[in-house]
Amino acid sequence: MNSYQLRVVTPERPFYEGPCTFMILRTEDGEIGVLHGHTPLVSPLVPTAVDLRLESDGTGRRFLAVSGGFLEVRPEQVTLLARTAEWASEIDRERAEAALERAEAQLADPASDRVRAQRAKRRAEARLKALALEEGVSGPGRRQAQAG
Amino acid sequence: MAQNLKEIRRRIKSVQNTQKMTSAMKLVSAAKLRRAQERANQARPYAEALRDVLEELAKNAASLRHPLLTERPVVRRGYIVLTSDRGLCGPYNAGVLRVVQRERQGQEAALVAVGKKGRDIFRRRKEEILAEFTPIGDNPSYLLAEAIGQEATAAFLSGRVDQVDLVWASSVSSVLSRPKVEQLLPVVRPRSDQPSGGVVPLFEPDEERVLAGLLPAYVNGVIYSALVDAKAAEHAARMLAMDSATNNAGDLIRSLILLRNRARQAAITSEIAEIVGGAAALE
Numbered sequence: 001m002n003s004y005q006l007r008v009v010t011p012e013r014p015f016y017e018g019p020c021t022f023m024i025l026r027t028e029d030g031e032i033g034v035l036h037g038h039t040p041l042v043s044p045l046v047p048t049a050v051d052l053r054l055e056s057d058g059t060g061r062r063f064l065a066v067s068g069g070f071l072e073v074r075p076e077q078v079t080l081l082a083r084t085a086e087w088a089s090e091i092d093r094e095r096a097e098a099a100l101e102r103a104e105a106q107l108a109d110p111a112s113d114r115v116r117a118q119r120a121k122r123r124a125e126a127r128l129k130a131l132a133l134e135e136g137v138s139g140p141g142r143r144q145a146q147a148g
Numbered sequence: 149m150a151q152n153l154k155e156i157r158r159r160i161k162s163v164q165n166t167q168k169m170t171s172a173m174k175l176v177s178a179a180k181l182r183r184a185q186e187r188a189n190q191a192r193p194y195a196e197a198l199r200d201v202l203e204e205l206a207k208n209a210a211s212l213r214h215p216l217l218t219e220r221p222v223v224r225r226g227y228i229v230l231t232s233d234r235g236l237c238g239p240y241n242a243g244v245l246r247v248v249q250r251e252r253q254g255q256e257a258a259l260v261a262v263g264k265k266g267r268d269i270f271r272r273r274k275e276e277i278l279a280e281f282t283p284i285g286d287n288p289s290y291l292l293a294e295a296i297g298q299e300a301t302a303a304f305l306s307g308r309v310d311q312v313d314l315v316w317a318s319s320v321s322s323v324l325s326r327p328k329v330e331q332l333l334p335v336v337r338p339r340s341d342q343p344s345g346g347v348v349p350l351f352e353p354d355e356e357r358v359l360a361g362l363l364p365a366y367v368n369g370v371i372y373s374a375l376v377d378a379k380a381a382e383h384a385a386r387m388l389a390m391d392s393a394t395n396n397a398g399d400l401i402r403s404l405i406l407l408r409n410r411a412r413q414a415a416i417t418s419e420i421a422e423i424v425g426g427a428a429a430l431e
Contacts, residue, residue, distance in 0.1 A: 011369060
């Protein structure tokens with residue numbers, strides 16, 4: 001499989017740059033996979049986990065969570081303009097779970113700002129998804145062993 | 149005479165203490181300036197990439213409409229004014245505030261005050277303050293830019309203001325900064341004079357929806373760039389102000405030392421004269 005140049009930039013700093021062969025993420029339209037030679041595309045992202053396969057044999061998997069932004073595919077160059085980005089390994093599971101609970105509580109409360117709560121919920125879900133993907137690859141026991 | 153000598157010594161000590169502070173502040177500002185410049189550089193790739201996408205979209209869909217792009221007769225103006233939280237930074241804030249006054253030409257305007265100094269001045273002048281963001285600290289975050297963007301956008305869409313300009317001190321070099329005014333809302337339609345090169349990208353779900361997502365992100369991005377740019381300018385201004393304060397203190401100390409020596413010499417001379425006079429009286 002051919003690779004393309006992937007760039008993940010956030011407003012505050014360039015987050016990642018390197019070759020990539022395949023990635024899966026979620027746009028407003030739904031889930032999308034990007035291989036080399038994908039048709040040029042611009043699409044807004046919802047908060048999503050991003051599943052990267054850096055090596056051509058499908059290894060070199062890395063996972064990150066982004067809280068919205070844009071995907072821009074050009075020939076040979078794919079840019080993720082992410083509002084925020086973090087590697088799965090940097091995500092604090094307890095905080096993400098707490099955020100999810102908080103957002104769900106707010107959604108149940110009719111007096112609260114539903115749009116905002118909905119967004120917070122999707123961000124927390126994206127983080128937990130990235131964590132789940134990471135654990136699926138590196139073995140589920142690892143994180144629990146660390147926690148205990 | 150002896151009293152005077154003591155007083156001069158005390159003043160020298162006091163000016164030396166002040167000089168220590170100003171030179172320490174200068175060093176701190178120099179370090180912060182470097183960090184602020186680094187942050188400004190790091191923010192550039194995102195801003196440029198976003199601008200590229202917007203231009204691409206404008207090229208391929210020139211007839212796009214969006215409330216944030218819609219111009220209307222300007223009755224009331226809004227200004228987002230970026231100032232510092234603290235003083236001792238020379239003409240930094242005065243320059244920005246002067247430009248705001250010049251821009252509005254005596255007309256009433258609604259202001260978004262970012263930074264404590266600007267807010268204090270606007271309050272004293274009893275200006276209409278739409279929103280205030282203080283303190284902004286040394287590392288303004290993108291979240292802050294989003295919050296400012298949200299206020300500005302809400303004021304524009306609700307019709308409270310018909311145009312929003314952003315005013316800040318932009319750093320030209322590490323010693324020079326210049327106040328800058330940029331129209332934020334309505335978003336100036338990016339020029340699409342270059343013919344679209346290569347393949348026209350697909351906009352999914354459609355141009356309209358992509359634009360609806362892009363415009364707020366673009367507005368926030370412009371604000372964030374200005375925030376980090378202004379921070380660099382602020383530290384540069386403070387460094388320069390503290391540098392000249394340190395030099396002035398040095399000059400002051402030198403002339404005080406001269407005065408002190410003269411006073412001391414005068415005291416010695418008069419003492420000798422007294423001794424000689426005393427001896428002469430004994431003879």
